[in-house]
Amino acid sequence: xxxxxxxxxxxxxxxxxxxxxxxxxxxxxxxxxxxxxxxxxxxxxxxxxxxxxxxxxxxxxxxxxxxxxxxxxxxxxxxxxxxxxxxxxxxxxxxxxxxxxxxxxxxxxxxxxxxxxxxxxxxxxxxxxxxxxxxxxxxxxxxxxxxxxxxxxxxxxxxxxxxxxxxxxxxxxxxxxxxxxxxxxxxxxxxxxxxxxxxxxxxxxxxxxx
Amino acid sequence: xxxxxxxxxxxxxxxxxxxxxxxxxxxxxxxxxxxxxxxxxxxxxxxxxxxxxxxxxxxxxxxxxxxxxxxxxxxxxxxxxxxxxxxxxxxxxxxxxxxxxxxxxxxxxxxxxxxxxxxxxxxxxxxxxxxxxxxxxxxxxxxxxxxxxxxxxxxxxxxxxxxxxxxxxxxxxxxxxxxxxxxxxxxxxxxxxxxxxxxxxxxxxxxxxxxxxxxxxxxxxxxxxxxxxxxxxxxxxxxxxxxxxxxxxxxxxxxxxxxxxxxxxxxxxxxxxxxxxxxxxxxxxxxxxxxxxxxxxxxxxxxxxxxxxxxxxxxxxxxxxxxxxxxxxxxxxxxxxxxxxxxxxxxxxxxxxxxxxxxxxxxxxxxxxxxxxxxxxxxxxxxxxxxxxxxxxxxxxxxxxxxxxxxxxxxxxxxxxxxxxxxxxxxxxxxxxxxxxxxxxxxxxxxxxxxxxxx
Ligand SMILES: Cc1cc2nc3c(=O)[nH]c(=O)nc-3n(C[C@H](O)[C@H](O)[C@H](O)COP(=O)(O)OP(=O)(O)OC[C@H]3O[C@@H](n4cnc5c(N)ncnc54)[C@H](O)[C@@H]3O)c2cc1C
Numbered sequence: 001x002x003x004x005x006x007x008x009x010x011x012x013x014x015x016x017x018x019x020x021x022x023x024x025x026x027x028x029x030x031x032x033x034x035x036x037x038x039x040x041x042x043x044x045x046x047x048x049x050x051x052x053x054x055x056x057x058x059x060x061x062x063x064x065x066x067x068x069x070x071x072x073x074x075x076x077x078x079x080x081x082x083x084x085x086x087x088x089x090x091x092x093x094x095x096x097x098x099x100x101x102x103x104x105x106x107x108x109x110x111x112x113x114x115x116x117x118x119x120x121x122x123x124x125x126x127x128x129x130x131x132x133x134x135x136x137x138x139x140x141x142x143x144x145x146x147x148x149x150x151x152x153x154x155x156x157x158x159x160x161x162x163x164x165x166x167x168x169x170x171x172x173x174x175x176x177x178x179x180x181x182x183x184x185x186x187x188x189x190x191x192x193x194x195x196x197x198x199x200x201x202x203x204x205x206x207x208x209x210x
Numbered sequence: 211x212x213x214x215x216x217x218x219x220x221x222x223x224x225x226x227x228x229x230x231x232x233x234x235x236x237x238x239x240x241x242x243x244x245x246x247x248x249x250x251x252x253x254x255x256x257x258x259x260x261x262x263x264x265x266x267x268x269x270x271x272x273x274x275x276x277x278x279x280x281x282x283x284x285x286x287x288x289x290x291x292x293x294x295x296x297x298x299x300x301x302x303x304x305x306x307x308x309x310x311x312x313x314x315x316x317x318x319x320x321x322x323x324x325x326x327x328x329x330x331x332x333x334x335x336x337x338x339x340x341x342x343x344x345x346x347x348x349x350x351x352x353x354x355x356x357x358x359x360x361x362x363x364x365x366x367x368x369x370x371x372x373x374x375x376x377x378x379x380x381x382x383x384x385x386x387x388x389x390x391x392x393x394x395x396x397x398x399x400x401x402x403x404x405x406x407x408x409x410x411x412x413x414x415x416x417x418x419x420x421x422x423x424x425x426x427x428x429x430x431x432x433x434x435x436x437x438x439x440x441x442x443x444x445x446x447x448x449x450x451x452x453x454x455x456x457x458x459x460x461x462x463x464x465x466x467x468x469x470x471x472x473x474x475x476x477x478x479x480x481x482x483x484x485x486x487x488x489x490x491x492x493x494x495x496x497x498x499x500x501x502x503x504x505x506x507x508x509x510x511x512x513x514x515x516x517x518x519x520x521x522x523x524x525x526x527x528x529x530x531x532x533x534x535x536x537x538x539x540x541x542x543x544x545x546x547x548x549x550x551x552x553x554x555x556x557x558x559x560x561x562x563x564x565x566x567x568x569x570x571x572x573x574x575x576x577x578x579x580x581x582x583x584x585x586x587x588x589x590x591x592x593x594x595x596x597x598x599x600x601x602x603x604x605x606x607x608x609x610x611x612x613x614x615x616x617x618x619x620x621x622x623x624x625x626x627x628x629x630x631x632x633x634x635x636x637x638x639x640x641x642x643x644x645x646x647x648x649x650x651x652x653x654x655x656x657x658x659x660x661x662x663x664x665x
Pocket of ligand 1: 238263277284366589
């Protein structure tokens with residue numbers, strides 16, 4: 001199933017999503033490296049904080065200005081309810097607020113926020129990690145970003161079938177990390193999947209420069 | 211049209227930029243073209259005669275039409291680009307300096323600056339005969355012109371800079387000052403003066419309100435009656451409130467909107483203004499909340515059309531007179547393309563109005579397009595965005611699938627000049643650029659999907 005390109009934005013015209021405070025946590029490389037900024041989002045109620053322990057510092061260490069977002073209702077963001085549209089709005093707002101075009105990375109239900117947000121912001125690249133899209137059919141992304149789907153085939157919440165379905169939707173083969181678990185950014189084996197994702201991004205950036 | 215046309219410039223062999231696309235202008239529309247063409251893999255060179263981006267919205271530019279109190283008349287969520295939101299803690303109707311800040315951020319966020327040549331004016335665009343274009347670039351200071359060759363050219367030179375000045379009997383004998391609204395910048399110039407503002411378009415009504423707060427006496431002359439949409443309807447920005455009726459079939463939506471506006475705004479005749487002689491959406495409504503307020507306080511005196519000028523007075527169609535120091539003509543702008551053959555843009559009729567495919571592609575050449583050449587009842591930003599996306603898809607289709615491109619073109623050319631409006635809109639030259647926001651948006655969406663081969 002595909003969704004048509006939505007140019008008329010009916011609901012956003014009649015009833016725009018109101019502002020709500022967002023939380024953005026960041027770890028930046030010591031010296032600028034010219035690598036694109038990263039912006040992580042998850043579906044976890046703790047929000048940005050799930051990325052601050054391992055992933056943000058390691059990504060920064062590898063030269064990426066690393067940011068994580070709490071959308072409304074999560075972590076240190078405004079304690080207000082929001083649906084997928086509001087969360088995608090928060091993601092697009094956060095992405096547009098950075099100085100240069102970021103890579104967007106969504107984990108778990110955050111991948112659903114990302115998939116929706118990609119229609120509102122032309123990410124430099126997008127990574128859907130252990131995606132839990134449920135029954136939602138993602139809209140066509142703006143600006144045709146390179147897309148990576150990654151996860152643990154043994155993860156009960158985003159099982160192999162979900163990884164393959166999401167990959168098929170975007171026309172890519174999922175990258176599999178056996179044993180990484182669902183919350184791979186918090187597990188003991190947090191480093192391997194992140195390194196693989198960052199290697200993929202490094203290769204993209206090299207190709208862009210060439 | 212011959213090669214010889216360039217001799218006058220004393221420039222010889224063209225520097226061939228291969229498959230690159232040339233974009234003229236770095237205002238709202240030009241920036242969109244650079245970003246969206248690059249996103250589709252094209253190499254882009256953009257030329258801007260000013261030394262900065264922003265076009266109309268950059269009040270430092272010579273030709274900028276903005277005045278001190280210019281704010282958006284379309285509300286923020288409806289104005290922003292569909293893939294680069296304005297900060298959601300900005301007001302409903304941002305100030306012109308915020309709009310410029312937004313365009314500057316867009317430029318830097320997407321790294322567009324390195325593709326823009328500032329202080330460079332395009333003085334000529336000519337077809338080479340094989341589907342490509344020779345472009346003459348002149349530095350604004352100095353005269354070392356260069357000739358470059360491009361695969362495609364995008365005109366984003368704007369249409370709010372060439373003042374349209376009406377002619378009235380006796381105008382030249384009038385000893386007061388007559389200026390076009392584009393030259394009106396700040397209210398200190400009218401402080402303590404008697405001022406007549408002419409024209410009931412958005413600029414005219416807006417400027418009349420600003421003048422009224424500063425001048426000794428203010429008159430506002432309009433030829434016809436208009437529909438007014440206040441900046442707020444039922445506590446919501448007017449465009450958002452009316453968008454709430456979008457689900458209704460057009461005829462019913464028109465009727466309901468008319469009833470709402472009659473209730474909320476009231477009868478213009480009660481304020482001494484003409485009633486609109488056309489249905490709502492038949493011509494674009496004016497977004498304004500303070501005109502009637504000022505009329506109600508006596509700080510603006512409404513007047514009908516001007517009949518003639520005398521040495522020191524203006525005589526109106528109803529025989530009344532006014533004695534202004536300054537007359538501000540908010541009478542709009544002409545559409546001018548002084549650097550290319552008007553025939554390329556389908557400007558062949560007696561009215562000089564362009565007739566384009568989907569109001570953006572030249573019907574004479576597959577690789578020439580104009581973006582932002584619309585006048586909409588709503589924001590121009592999303593329209594220009596989707597125009598440039600459609601343009602990128604079209605240029606890509608030509609490269610990728612020449613056969614499909616030929617089929618598209620054969621179908622599109624006879625359709626050039628089509629209007630994207632509800633029902634019947636005024637077809638005078640002045641209204642030729644008008645589109646109904648929702649109709650045109652939908653047409654652009656369909657066009658994009660067609661060019662992508664989505665069924
Ligand atoms: C007072 C006023 C209020 C408005 N309010 C709204 C609003 O609320 N919402 C809305 O959507 N729209 C509004 N508009 C419409 C506005 O014009 C458009 O939003 C938009 O700014 C037009 O952008 P553009 O890029 O098409 O043209 P411009 O902004 O005019 O940019 C054209 C650029 O091309 C450059 N250029 C021209 N010729 C050449 C050449 N030969 N060589 C090189 N460079 C060249 C110019 O220097 C300029 O920078 C308003 C307009 C006015 C006048």
